[in-house]
Amino acid sequence: MAYRARLCLGLLAVAAAPVAAQEALSGWDKAVPPQPAPRVYLLVDMEGMGSAVKSQEVIAGNEGPAYRDRTGPDYWEHYREMLTAETNAAIRGAREAGARSFVVNEGHGGNRFANLLPWALDQEAILIRGYPRPMVMSTGIDSTFSSMMMLAMHASPARRGVMAHSYAFTDFTVNGTALNEVGINALVAGEGGVPVSLVSGDDELEHEVRALLGDRVVYVRVKVALGSAAAITYSPTEVQRMLREGAREAMRRTRAGELKPFTLEKPYRVEFSLRRSYADSLVQRIDEVVTEWGGEKTGARSYRYSTSDARRLAWMIDRIEGVVLP
Numbered sequence: 001m002a003y004r005a006r007l008c009l010g011l012l013a014v015a016a017a018p019v020a021a022q023e024a025l026s027g028w029d030k031a032v033p034p035q036p037a038p039r040v041y042l043l044v045d046m047e048g049m050g051s052a053v054k055s056q057e058v059i060a061g062n063e064g065p066a067y068r069d070r071t072g073p074d075y076w077e078h079y080r081e082m083l084t085a086e087t088n089a090a091i092r093g094a095r096e097a098g099a100r101s102f103v104v105n106e107g108h109g110g111n112r113f114a115n116l117l118p119w120a121l122d123q124e125a126i127l128i129r130g131y132p133r134p135m136v137m138s139t140g141i142d143s144t145f146s147s148m149m150m151l152a153m154h155a156s157p158a159r160r161g162v163m164a165h166s167y168a169f170t171d172f173t174v175n176g177t178a179l180n181e182v183g184i185n186a187l188v189a190g191e192g193g194v195p196v197s198l199v200s201g202d203d204e205l206e207h208e209v210r211a212l213l214g215d216r217v218v219y220v221r222v223k224v225a226l227g228s229a230a231a232i233t234y235s236p237t238e239v240q241r242m243l244r245e246g247a248r249e250a251m252r253r254t255r256a257g258e259l260k261p262f263t264l265e266k267p268y269r270v271e272f273s274l275r276r277s278y279a280d281s282l283v284q285r286i287d288e289v290v291t292e293w294g295g296e297k298t299g300a301r302s303y304r305y306s307t308s309d310a311r312r313l314a315w316m317i318d319r320i321e322g323v324v325l326p
């Protein structure tokens with residue numbers, strides 16, 4: 001529970017000075033440079049990578065006061081290296097099945113969304129990193145991508161997955177369907193016609209992914225959860241082999257047209273509740289964000305919001321994340 005109380009966002013809470021509205025907008029008008037097709041978008045989180053079972057392994061220690069001294073050289077430094085190797089393995093597999101270009105997006109808040117090693121990452125990939133930036137888990141996604149792969153993802157708090165959580169929420173539904181971080185970002189991609197071809201993480205997330213995205217998405221189960229801080233794991237070499245093979249199959253299915261973008265009926269009727277651990281002062285500030293966005297409060301920590309634009313929804317989540325930072 002201590003972990004959940006502290007590691008408060010979907011992406012791990014990152015301390016930041018209050019972001020001026022102007023700054024929060026910066027980057028919305030920018031696009032990732034063109035690349036040859038087929039092009040793959042890789043969203044890389046960290047909790048769901050092979051071997052990782054506790055927060056020290058995914059925190060750099062510089063994210064804010066709550067994270068100080070919560071890591072060490074045996075932890076995050078080593079895991080970021082393995083995360084980079086996992087990403088490279090997926091790129092390699094996709095390339096073997098015909099993918100020609102890659103954009104990698106840092107979706108995990110450790111070291112303020114800069115976990116991968118640029119010099120060790122596949123040198124043909126474009127890398128998006130740093131914070132704050134718009135739609136932090138899906139920055140730059142658009143209809144030019146053939147598919148989205150999501151690596152090292154984690155289950156929602158509804159399941160006993162390793163480091164399970166979902167942004168700042170205890171529950172989050174769109175049109176009555178519970179969406180975890182995979183689901184929310186699949187919706188953003190799906191709106192641009194981009195299907196999710198592969199997800200990696202533990203067996204608890206696998207249940208959620210199958211329920212949401214169906215049986216055609218390739219799922220790479222890199223560990224079996226034994227609760228929120230323990231797992232049965234494979235060696236890093238074996239995980240990389242599985243990811244390479246999985247990405248090859250995911251790309252094959254993409255090119256064969258076997259995958260459908262994840263969509264929900266518009267307008268999206270969004271309902272969500274904030275974690276009970278948040279102080280009332282934070283809740284008040286989130287009230288303001290939701291109101292500013294045109295949403296309404298339905299309970300002490302519950303809200304309702306309607307939109308026909310998933311990017312706008314992702315943007316509101318960004319703003320909520322900005323508030324709950326320690």
Ligand SMILES: [Zn+2]
Pocket residue numbers: 010011012045046047107108109
């Ligand atoms: Zn994360």
